[in-house]
Amino acid sequence: SGSVGIDLGNNNTVVAVARNRGIDVIVNEVSNRSTPSLVAFGVKNRFIGEAAKTQEITNIKNTLGSLKRIVGRTLDDPEVQYEKRFIAGELVDVNGTVGVKVKYLGETATFSATQLVAMYLGKIKQITANEIKMPVTDVALSVPGWYTDAQRRAIIDASHIAGLNPVRLVNETTAAAISYGVFRTFPEGPAKNVVFVDIGHSSYNVSIVAFKQGELKVLASAYDPHFGGRDFDYALTEHFATEFKEKYKIDVHENLKGYSRVATQTERLKKILSANATAPLNIESVMNDIDVSSVLQRSELEELVQPLLARLVAPLEKAIAESKLALDDIDSVELIGGCTRVPSIKETISKFFGKQLSFTLNQDEAIARGCAFVCASHSPTLRVRPYKFEDVNQYSVTFQWEPVADEDLSELEVFPHGNAVPSTKIITLFRDTDFDLEARYTNSTELPGGVQPWIGKWTIKGAKRSEKGDAPAVKIRLRTDHSGLVTVDSAYTAEEVTVEEPIEEKVEGEEKKEGESPAPVKTRTVKKWVKRDTLAIVHATTALEESYKNVLIERENQMVEDDKHVADTEDRKNALEEYIYDMRGKIEDRYADFASEEEKAKLRTMLDDAEDWLYGDGEDASKAQYVAKFEELNAVGGVIKGRYLQAENEKKEAEQRKKDE
Ligand code: ATP
Numbered sequence: 001s002g003s004v005g006i007d008l009g010n011n012n013t014v015v016a017v018a019r020n021r022g023i024d025v026i027v028n029e030v031s032n033r034s035t036p037s038l039v040a041f042g043v044k045n046r047f048i049g050e051a052a053k054t055q056e057i058t059n060i061k062n063t064l065g066s067l068k069r070i071v072g073r074t075l076d077d078p079e080v081q082y083e084k085r086f087i088a089g090e091l092v093d094v095n096g097t098v099g100v101k102v103k104y105l106g107e108t109a110t111f112s113a114t115q116l117v118a119m120y121l122g123k124i125k126q127i128t129a130n131e132i133k134m135p136v137t138d139v140a141l142s143v144p145g146w147y148t149d150a151q152r153r154a155i156i157d158a159s160h161i162a163g164l165n166p167v168r169l170v171n172e173t174t175a176a177a178i179s180y181g182v183f184r185t186f187p188e189g190p191a192k193n194v195v196f197v198d199i200g201h202s203s204y205n206v207s208i209v210a211f212k213q214g215e216l217k218v219l220a221s222a223y224d225p226h227f228g229g230r231d232f233d234y235a236l237t238e239h240f241a242t243e244f245k246e247k248y249k250i251d252v253h254e255n256l257k258g259y260s261r262v263a264t265q266t267e268r269l270k271k272i273l274s275a276n277a278t279a280p281l282n283i284e285s286v287m288n289d290i291d292v293s294s295v296l297q298r299s300e301l302e303e304l305v306q307p308l309l310a311r312l313v314a315p316l317e318k319a320i321a322e323s324k325l326a327l328d329d330i331d332s333v334e335l336i337g338g339c340t341r342v343p344s345i346k347e348t349i350s351k352f353f354g355k356q357l358s359f360t361l362n363q364d365e366a367i368a369r370g371c372a373f374v375c376a377s378h379s380p381t382l383r384v385r386p387y388k389f390e391d392v393n394q395y396s397v398t399f400q401w402e403p404v405a406d407e408d409l410s411e412l413e414v415f416p417h418g419n420a421v422p423s424t425k426i427i428t429l430f431r432d433t434d435f436d437l438e439a440r441y442t443n444s445t446e447l448p449g450g451v452q453p454w455i456g457k458w459t460i461k462g463a464k465r466s467e468k469g470d471a472p473a474v475k476i477r478l479r480t481d482h483s484g485l486v487t488v489d490s491a492y493t494a495e496e497v498t499v500e501e502p503i504e505e506k507v508e509g510e511e512k513k514e515g516e517s518p519a520p521v522k523t524r525t526v527k528k529w530v531k532r533d534t535l536a537i538v539h540a541t542t543a544l545e546e547s548y549k550n551v552l553i554e555r556e557n558q559m560v561e562d563d564k565h566v567a568d569t570e571d572r573k574n575a576l577e578e579y580i581y582d583m584r585g586k587i588e589d590r591y592a593d594f595a596s597e598e599e600k601a602k603l604r605t606m607l608d609d610a611e612d613w614l615y616g617d618g619e620d621a622s623k624a625q626y627v628a629k630f631e632e633l634n635a636v637g638g639v640i641k642g643r644y645l646q647a648e649n650e651k652k653e654a655e656q657r658k659k660d661e
Pocket residue numbers: 008009010011012013068199200201202203204228229230267270271272274336337338339341342364
């Protein structure tokens with residue numbers, strides 16, 4: 001399978017593939033280098049990616065975006081409520097997580113956000129497999145650095161439902177840093193410090209990264225998760241809504257399609273204003289058959305988004321403070337993400353650092369490329385240059401347990417904010433029965449929205465009272481793994497034993513001579529932990545339960561098959577239509593001399609009947625019916641075509657003979 005990196009953006013998704021020649025971004029079915037992150041439901045089938053975008057305005061309530069914003073959250077999460085300004089569909093509770101209620105195949109259906117992401121990733125998988133002509137299983141996916149354990153696990157669940165194997169989740173700005181560092185050489189000496197600023201559609205992420213040859217270390221990351229291009233679009237759309245109320249006496253808030261049309265056009269206008277001082281807005285029949293038009297100056301745009309722009313500096317300040325660097329220590333500032341094309345944003349960032357900004361990276365593709373590299377480095381078959389990277393922990397993690405006897409601790413902050421990721425710590429508890437460990441984020445107020453601070457519960461099984469009658473030491477390996485997940489890696493009983501350990505003696509200036517017998521080894525008495533029994537661990541996290549996940553996998557596979565069947569049917573219908581027009585022309589022309597008048601008349605009638613059927617009763621027929629109708633026509637037409645081909649062949653052979661003579 002290929003080594004695939006996926007940058008799942010809130011607006012659009014970019015896929016890169018690592019091959020022996022290097023890393024390429026792949027194009028989708030309409031040759032775009034990114035695919036709209038949308039899933040839609042129709043009367044006959046689902047529409048995903050480009051197909052979803054095409055039908056968006058005519059099917060707003062059943063077209064869902066904001067996938068990465070809602071996945072891994074609950075319906076009552078204030079952030080999910082906030083998303084309602086960007087989601088026209090109906091949000092509902094699905095088994096304790098947020099989901100949607102849609103019209104699908106003419107009926108009401110509900111799907112969790114995890115399922116929606118799975119549907120989308122399934123489409124991305126298909127697009128990629130078609131393009132690289134290889135099955136796709138292993139992927140590295142990027143996620144915002146501010147994602148919690150629950151959000152990460154939801155993305156992993158979604159990948160599994162889509163039949164993917166997520167070898168690793170990588171924080172978005174870290175992935176960009178990887179694609180910056182891997183193919184660059186850094187001189188010996190102090191590290192090179194680079195700031196990566198990513199402002200996309202929904203989120204603003206910044207990381208400060210120290211590079212040395214062959215490695216990078218993220219020093220600090222900071223975020224404003226409610227800062228992106230869509231917030232510009234929202235402010236603009238509201239502005240025009242107000243203007244049109246006065247000017248045209250219409251309220252686009254009362255008309256979903258109208259509102260959506262304005263939103264689409266304001267995004268266009270916003271982009272024009274990145275390169276021009278003024279831009280026009282014209283929409284025909286926005287609602288009630290009314291055409292609207294307006295213009296906007298760049299300065300007006302900046303005024304409208306002033307509350308947003310005022311928040312631009314805070315994450316930069318926070319990241320610098322946490323990195324413990326001075327502004328002078330920064331060697332370069334790299335911008336990525338679509339929204340960093342906005343001139344006032346560039347100016348503010350440049351002014352903050354007192355530096356020219358760099359656009360070394362492809363600002364739309366760097367994250368996907370970094371992910372593809374990470375996926376390749378997990379691959380046993382692809383040889384990639386070794387590259388070390390270390391990320392940073394965003395939210396402090398505390399483990400807790402039921403204290404026994406005279407234990408004075410019942411919890412410990414094991415992974416503080418700013419700690420390295422991945423990272424392992426071992427704690428020791430004395431236990432002679434099964435016991436539980438629970439992990440939670442230390443400060444729930446730091447978490448985005450209403451994400452639960454609870455991370456998981458692990459039951460450690462099998463510790464028993466020793467022969468001496470005391471509780472053995474249980475050593476537990478706690479980990480934030482390379483995907484940023486909090487886990488309990490292993491647990492074992494250990495015994496402290498007294499051993500004699502040789503003391504290494506180094507005698508200055510004295511070389512051992514050949515043949516000399518070794519000096520007697522001096523030893524000292526030390527206490528050491530020796531591993532005894534490995535203990536079983538049963539864990540419960542926010543991830544989907546295995547059996548339920550399997551049900552969802554089956555459901556998804558069924559929908560994929562149904563969609564494929566609908567697409568095949570459409571294909572056969574198109575083939576039949578094409579045959580009718582093609583044959584009708586050819587019997588008057590190319591095939592005219594190869595059929596009797598009777599045959600031609602018969603075929604003409606058959607073609608006419610087939611056409612009538614196609615636009616009448618056969619409008620919505622089955623695949624088998626289209627195939628049968630095609631065969632029926634071809635039984636007559638094929639004979640005529642056969643004669644023509646035979647004659648052509650004979651002609652060619654005759655010419656060849658002439659040449660040979
Ligand atoms: P996120 O990173 O938040 O998940 P994303 O990765 O999908 O989202 P990007 O592709 O980085 O987002 O950026 C898309 C945003 O950039 C859109 O809001 C788009 O309107 C905006 N954008 C693209 N080009 C320009 C431009 N020339 N001027 C202003 N904004 C632009």
